[in-house]
Amino acid sequence: MEFTKMHGLGNDFIVVAGEQALPDNAAELAIRLCHRFFGIGADGLVYILPSEKADFRMRIINSDGSEAEQCGNAIRCVAKYVHDNGLASGTKLTIETLGAGVQPVVLQVEDGQVAQVTVDMGRPILNGLDVPTTIDANPVIGHSVEVDGREFKFTAVSMGNPHCVIYVDDVAGFDLAAWGPKLETHPLFPRKINVEFATVHSRGQVDMRVWERGAGPTLACGTGACATLVSSALNGLTDREATISLAGGDLRIRWDETSDRVYMTGPAAVVYAGTVDA
Numbered sequence: 274m275e276f277t278k279m280h281g282l283g284n285d286f287i288v289v290a291g292e293q294a295l296p297d298n299a300a301e302l303a304i305r306l307c308h309r310f311f312g313i314g315a316d317g318l319v320y321i322l323p324s325e326k327a328d329f330r331m332r333i334i335n336s337d338g339s340e341a342e343q344c345g346n347a348i349r350c351v352a353k354y355v356h357d358n359g360l361a362s363g364t365k366l367t368i369e370t371l372g373a374g375v376q377p378v379v380l381q382v383e384d385g386q387v388a389q390v391t392v393d394m395g396r397p398i399l400n401g402l403d404v405p406t407t408i409d410a411n412p413v414i415g416h417s418v419e420v421d422g423r424e425f426k427f428t429a430v431s432m433g434n435p436h437c438v439i440y441v442d443d444v445a446g447f448d449l450a451a452w453g454p455k456l457e458t459h460p461l462f463p464r465k466i467n468v469e470f471a472t473v474h475s476r477g478q479v480d481m482r483v484w485e486r487g488a489g490p491t492l493a494c495g496t497g498a499c500a501t502l503v504s505s506a507l508n509g510l511t512d513r514e515a516t517i518s519l520a521g522g523d524l525r526i527r528w529d530e531t532s533d534r535v536y537m538t539g540p541a542a543v544v545y546a547g548t549v550d551a
């Protein structure tokens with residue numbers, strides 16, 4: 274199987290193009306190939322497929338073999354891949370996702386290669402039961418989740434995939450590995466959840482670290498950054514546009530007041546291309 278190793282701010286993927294549909298063994302392949310020591314190593318396996326509704330279709334399998342509805346960093350990688358490999362022309366295209374519908378994308382091209390991508394990530398879902406959580410409220414703000422006797426206040430946001438945003442005083446020193454997995458699998462979240470821990474520094478800048486559903490700690494999460502901006506604006510902590518600083522770098526996120534849509538801008542990069550037994 275031919276693949277290209279790509280990343281968006283260090284959130285890395287094995288990108289496969291040329292298939293007509295997701296293979297039956299996609300989950301097994303993701304677990305084997307994403308393994309950091311026995312495989313290629315990645316946070317997810319991404320397929321670029323044909324679409325009847327958009328220019329391309331993306332499917333993403335987390336490194337634990339579970340399928341995610343959406344992935345912000347992967348969609349930027351897909352956009353770069355199809356442009357730089359001549360599968361798409363121009364600077365605008367659409368990509369269909371499993372959980373967030375068809376997403377329009379605008380490319381910033383430098384020397385013939387995509388450097389930055391702006392994705393229309395759609396409208397955030399704030400209804401608790403739809404995120405989903407077990408909480409019947411809209412929005413879910415200031416509710417508590419209890420883990421091992423510690424209470425975390427959270428905001429729930431779906432960007433096609435589920436997120437729970439928790440504010441902490443010092444995100445850099447926060448023990449992500451201790452709390453992330455317990456929150457990810459808490460019964461309040463019926464389809465598990467991506468957990469963002471955030472520290473707000475100003476109305477225009479937030480530091481965020483993520484524990485991803487199905488992938489653990491990653492260097493960046495595009496949908497998580499969108500969820501963090503939406504949560505921070507809803508809680509009155511930031512404006513509707515801010516820089517979300519992740520371990521792998523910065524994303525610029527804007528939640529448009531008129532359309533209610535969230536726009537994410539950030540880079541995508543190729544690491545190398547290769548061939549692997551699949």
Ligand SMILES: N[C@@H](CCC[C@H](N)C(=O)O)C(=O)O
Nearest residue numbers: 341344345346434494495496
């Ligand atoms: N890294 C991603 C999100 C990938 C999917 C996530 N782990 C899930 O299961 O929802 C991003 O950049 O958005």
